[in-house]
Amino acid sequence: MVLSPQDIHNKEFSTKLRGYNIDEVNDFLDQIIKDYQIVLQENKDLSGQLAESKDKLSYFNDLKDSLNQSILVAQEAADKVKTNSKKEAEITNREAQKKADDILNAADEKANNILEEASRRAKKLAIETDDLRKNTRVFRQRLQVMLESQLEVIKGSDWDHLVEETPTTTYEDIEKVVGDLDNTSNSGVESRTKQDNHTDVVEDAVNVDDPNETVVYYPDDANK
Structure with a gap:
């Protein structure tokens, strides 16, 4: 005791x-x-301090456990946020890639349509230009034939006889010479037109055999 x-x-x-x-x-x-x-008294004070220290130690131990638990929870939350962010980033990336692909596909399709339309118009213009060139050549040939025919008629002896100042020239003679001039011009134009058409067919055949020449097929020629 x-x-x-x-x-x-x-x-x-x-x-x-x-x-x-x-x-x-x-x-x-x-x-x-x-x-x-x-x-x-010192022993009592020391006992009180010891008890207080034990209480503080218990408090800090509890706080440490709580902090450790909070750290674990925060770590889990951070991992979840990281995982969710990664998933959202992947989804966003896929959506952006899909939109980019759609835009590129639409642009390619539009560009192809524009190119096809431009090519179609260029072909149509080439055909129309070639037709115009042929029609111009035919018109020139016909005009040349008509002028040459008229010139040959004018240079003929009938006109010499017609313009002579002789009392034998009558209205019937002048009418006959003019009628012969019309008949000669018409027959010359028709004959030269047939010859020109035949020449165009031959030229087209020659162009087909030539590998260096660009061949344009026309709907009218294909039907023939």
């Missing part, structure tokens, strides 16, 4: 012959009581 200061104070000793001095013993016991009270 632990002695208290009161126990020390109430302690009584028996006296014997030639024993210790009672006053000195009492003074020493008083000093022991004081020192013992100080030690007990």
Whole structure:
């Protein structure tokens, strides 16, 4: 059993012959009581500090566990956010790629349509140009034939006879010469036109056999 200061104070000793001095013993016991009270108070204070430290230690241990749990939760949340962000980025990337592909496909289709339309118009223009060139050549040939025929008629002896100042020239003679001029012109134009058409067919045949020449097929020629 632990002695208290009161126990020390109430302690009584028996006296014997030639024993210790009672006053000195009492003074020493008083000093022991004081020192013992100080030690007990320090022990009490230390016990209180120890209890407080234990409480703080328990609090910090609980806080540490809570922080560790919070860190785990935060880590899990961060992992989920990272995973979701990665999935959303992949989805966004796929959607952007799809939109880009759609835009490129639409642009390619539009460009192809424009090229096809331009090619069709170029072919049509080439055909029309070639037709115009042929028609112009035919017109030129016909005009040349007509002028040559008229010139030949004008240079003929009939016109010489017609313009002579003789009393034998009559209205019937002039009408006959003019009628012959018309008949000669018409027959010359028709004959030269047939010859020109035959020449065009021959030229087309020659162009087909020539590998260096560009051949244009016309619907009218194909039907023939």
